[in-house]
Amino acid sequence: MQIKLLVEGGSMSPGPALSQKLGPAGINIGQVISKVNDATKDFKGLKVPVELDVDMGTKQFEVTVFSPPVSELLKKELGIDKGSATQEKLQVANASIEQIINVAKTKLPTMLCKDLRAAVKTVVGTCVSLGVLIENKSAVKIEKDIDEGKYDTEIKEEKTETSAEKKAELATQFSDLHSAQEKVIQQEQAEKEVEAEKKEAAAVEDGAESQKGKEEEVVPEKKK
Numbered sequence: 521m522q523i524k525l526l527v528e529g530g531s532m533s534p535g536p537a538l539s540q541k542l543g544p545a546g547i548n549i550g551q552v553i554s555k556v557n558d559a560t561k562d563f564k565g566l567k568v569p570v571e572l573d574v575d576m577g578t579k580q581f582e583v584t585v586f587s588p589p590v591s592e593l594l595k596k597e598l599g600i601d602k603g604s605a606t607q608e609k610l611q612v613a614n615a616s617i618e619q620i621i622n623v624a625k626t627k628l629p630t631m632l633c634k635d636l637r638a639a640v641k642t643v644v645g646t647c648v649s650l651g652v653l654i655e656n657k658s659a660v661k662i663e664k665d666i667d668e669g670k671y672d673t674e675i676k677e678e679k680t681e682t683s684a685e686k687k688a689e690l691a692t693q694f695s696d697l698h699s700a701q702e703k704v705i706q707q708e709q710a711e712k713e714v715e716a717e718k719k720e721a722a723a724v725e726d727g728a729e730s731q732k733g734k735e736e737e738v739v740p741e742k743k744k
Contacts, residue, residue, distance in 0.1 A: 521544075521545055521573075521574040521576050522571055522572065522573055522574070523541055523542065523545060523571070523572040523574060524569065524570070524571050524572075525538075525541065525569070525570045525571070525572070526567055526568070526569055526570070527556055527560060527567070527568055527570050528565075528566075528567065528568075529560040529561065529562070529564045529565060529566045529568045529588075530557050530560050530561040530562075530563065530564045531564070532552075532553050532556045532557050532560070533553065534549060534550075534553060538553075542572075545572075545574045545579075545581075546576075546579060547572075547574055547579050547581055548579075552572065552581070552583075555581075555583050556570055556583055559583045559585045560585055563588055565596060566588045566592045566593070566595075566596055567588060567589065567592045568585060568586070568588050568592075569585075569586040569587075569588070569589075570583060570586070571583075571584045571586070572584075586630065587626070587629070587630040590623065590627055590642065590643055590646045591603070591646050591649075591650060593623045593626055593627060594615075594643065594646060594647065594650060594652065597615070597619050597622060597623050598612075598613040598615055598619065598652065599613075600612050600613050603649065603650030603651050603652070604650065604651025606651070606705070607648065607649065607650070607651035609701060609704070609705060610651065610698075610701045610702065610705060611651045611652065611653045611694070611697070611698065611701065612650065612651050612652060613650075613652045613653065613694065614652075614653040614654070614655075614656060614690045614691070614693065614694035614697075615647065615652055615653065615654045615655075615690075616654070616655060616682040616686055616687065617654060617655055617662075617671050617674050617679075618674065618679050618681060618682040619680075619682055620640055620643050620644060620647070620654060620662075621636070621674060621675060621678060621679060621680050622680035623643050624636060624640040624642070624643045625639075625678060625680060627639060627642075627643070636675055636678065637666070637672075637675050640666065640671075640675055641663060641666055644659050644662050644663050644666065645659070647659035648660060648663075653694065653697075655690070656690065656694075
């Protein structure tokens with residue numbers, strides 16, 4: 521019997537969801553947690569796919585650990601907790617091409633990509649969904665740059681180290697952009713709140729007018 525899990529590297533813990541998955545196999549949950557945490561200790565802070573191969577006769581099991589998803593590797597590489605919910609309006613990081621190549625090299629052995637260049641493009645595609653800039657550009661533009669051969673040298677030489685100066689420069693440029701984007705979003709939110717207040721006030725006013733009209737229609741009949 522095979523059981524697939526997605527766990528926090530080195531931090532798997534008991535819970536209803538885990539019991540529900542492991543219950544039918546009849547294996548010791550404590551032992552599973554201990555073995556899985558030991559097998560995934562090098563992936564602390566990452567979501568890691570794990571597969572348990574259970575012998576239903578002996579209740580013995582083997583733990584197989586797979587490479588974390590590209591999105592998790594990117595988050596660790598860039599030091600972010602999550603991607604952007606509004607990718608077009610707010611970015612969450614500004615990666616160097618070297619960092620993208622580093623993630624691609626890490627993930628390549630378990631990817632269906634024919635070479636590192638294809639793996640880099642896959643990682644760049646994930647940056648689009650996370651809201652991550654690369655070299656101060658949108659990930660979509662970087663994809664086109666890769667197609668045009670702009671980063672062929674870095675990819676061919678498998679450059680994975682970003683100089684401290686470059687990191688500082690990318691961080692400064694991103695900080696300025698991020699602040700500007702946050703101001704725009706805050707302004708949009710304020711405008712929405714004002715608009716909502718106007719609609720609420722209009723609704724209250726309409727309700728009051730409607731009630732007044734009903735009261736005027738009900739006129740007591742005079743006694744003869």
